[in-house]
Amino acid sequence: MSHTTMNLKVKVWRQRNATAAGAFVTYDVAGISDEMSFLEMLDVLNERLITEGGEPIAFDHDCREGICGMCSLYINGKPHGPWQANTTCQLHMRAFKDGETIVIEPWRANSFPIVKDLTVDRSAFDRIIQAGGYISVNTGNAVDGNSLPIEKAKADDAFAAAMCIGCGACVAACKNSSAMLFLSAKVSHLALLPQGDSERKIRVLSMVAQMDKEGFGSCTNTGACEATCPKEISIANIARLNKEYLGASLTAE
């Protein structure tokens, strides 16, 4: 394969800390190979900023293989950039053209306050899980794994929901900053499995209550979350969540 290099402009949101005012700053980046990942392009820019005596751009990232959910970034108006079913760390520079200007912003949602530059605080997600995103089983209580056969189709559906990486792209994509896709993925994962059955009512009620408390917006079924989700979590999970929630509300004691 032959490879090309390109010169680009990147327009980045810079903000010193949670309370400081922020602004866009534009940088020229030259000699970017189409084989680089998007974050490696930012590495190149940061390396230059540091050696020139400037301050590097802060952004969250860790595994760089699309699974930890740490990376974010709103790239040219789309969470995780232009590719389908993709995280920012897996986005490669062959998605861009020589001479292009790339606009990079942090996740935009009140429930995800900015820490610095492109880094945001997503601890609201942990608190939603704390509200009930688990099966209450202490270590040592388990019976043999094969004593409870689970229909393959159900197990596969539970797995598809459990693939959520908690990155927050669904919230960032939603015009209401709703966390319904994230929440519904966890509720579905656990409600589809027989192990999760005994807590399903209390789980859905308290997780939804926590989501509201965190200030996430309402769901109006526009589907932007599903379209942007790097793990292609289905919006059908939101339907299942609504069913679970309604059932639990009507029958709760």
Add this chain to the structure above:
Amino acid sequence: MLDSKIPSGKLDDKWVDYKGHCKLVNPANKRKMEIIIVGTGLAGASAAAAMGELGYKVKAFCFQDSPRRAHSIAAQGGINAAKNYQNDGDSVFRLFYDTIKGGDYRAREANVHRLAEVSANIIDQCVAQGVPFAREYGGLLSNRSFGGTQVQRTFYAAGQTGQQLLIGAYQALERQVALGNVTMHTRHEMLDVVKIDGKASGIIARNLITGELEKHFGHAVLICSGGYGNVYYLSTNAMGSNVTAAWKAHKQGAYFANPCFTQIHPTCIPVSGDHQSKLTLMSESLRNDGRIWVPKNLGETRKANEIPEEDRDYFLERRYPAFGNLVPRDVASRAAKERCDAGHGVGTSKQAVYLDYAAAIQRYGKIEVSKQGLSNVSADEITALGKEVVKEKYGNLFNMYAKITGENPYEVPMRIYPAVHYTMGGLWVDYELQTTVPGLYALGEANFSDHGANRLGASALMQGLADGYFVAPYTVGNNLADAIYNAAIPTTHPAFEEAAKKVADRIASLKNINGKKSVESFHKRLGKIIWNECGMSRSEAGLKKAIADVQALKKEFWSDVRIPGEINEYNPELDKANRVADFIELGELMCVDALNRNESCGGHFREEYQTPDGEALRDDENFMYVAAWENKGEHDWTLHKEELKYEVIKLSQRNYK
């Protein structure tokens, strides 16, 4: 003298007897005991959850924004357990035996046997937590095979087993947070262990958002911070994975064992250029069905698909007919390197071999044809059916490959090359997972105990969860039983003040260097030195040179690094500088250890010690020991040996032919 505290008695009975006789802490007293857990991957999260459930007051720390990000999440292939659900002859003994043999007879029998014993409980626990393992149509759990074994004992969740297990442990941990048993400190990094009267009594942690140094007391401190593969700069580890917590423990008196035992994984996506920031693993499970080959002819110019069968060298199948493409990782990596060094490598860099799915696609296609009872099927239809099956099994891995390389692995063979993946070495621990500092423990990849000189696939997840869910709750309790009269020590104690001042001074001196070069540039140079001289093959001359080079690099780092920003703010460059400073010191010790070990075993291949056909040549007479290094000061370590005694297993040259 190192006392590994292995219980007496028959190997099969040791752990059962230990559990039956260890001291307990009653529930009322547990509420008064504080436990610090550093790192919340599989080992840390499972330990935090299990100890929280028991009623201890747990404080857990991670540098990421959530415990769900820990790098255990990236483990793809699976987790081993001696369930024998496949009726193919598996047992606790066989898992134990495979692990010791896979580790090239450099692991401790008693620890590994315990690991095999609890392996089955892990699967049960995870299923109960709702971990969605792959299942068969009958609703029962599915298994696959992995390198270095001849049974199917690997449980998996597509190519995301680590993710699903970590989410399970994370949810158990968050449940304890909700119940008030665990306090979670995210975006915190441990920067020192505090010792009082020779005993670990707490830590100094830096709040990475504010830069503030915090003092935390604990009756016990558990280091669960993972491995040190990032010393090589390029590895399959996450960018943030680091040795800092383990290294601080080492500097406080915990011995560091077998640091040169590092695992190079054979199937990773090759390096594409100098910009490369990390390497991506293609799961070992791909070797179940993929065939590895290189062109027979030197200077081959044809594309992979145009090279006929007779001009291909399936070198693993040729050299190791019994295990074929499923030989252990160290063997597969060296064989790939040997072919590339001999000029048979492929791709632009010539540092790659092919991993080919064409045969598997045909095989699965034909199986589908007979399964579905189809007739008059064209070759194209068979291929299409086969691709569907491969997609179901490995789809996410194939997608990942396509995204990174821009090539379609369903159509052309993947190019792979070995990369640093895991570190078998780590803090020395006894049977109770306690380091040489009383009250200080190490769990999971952070300790050295179970994998010897080479880890088998699908056993890292097993060890992390074994240590956290099923071992530490007993062994830490056994030692805490004597500490119930010790009230929590206030962090105004002079030992805390001194430790905090030492950390603050070091950060200030790093910041005040005000040099010209970035932290990253030093890390890259360190990585090159260690990869070249202490990577897939090592030699006396190379290691001596590497030691001198690392020492010189350390001097340059401490006089010319530039850390922008301020100390008391969110400053990822400062975090990185703290970590790279520790990696540099570790890099030197790795070379010292590799130089000391005048033999080849597992992942440690010394060019001077090999059989005529290029296999690793062990020296059991002189090197059947764990090398545990005590830090004595700058560039100064003393070696302590823990002799390995094999009471049950007969030693042999590892043979996968």
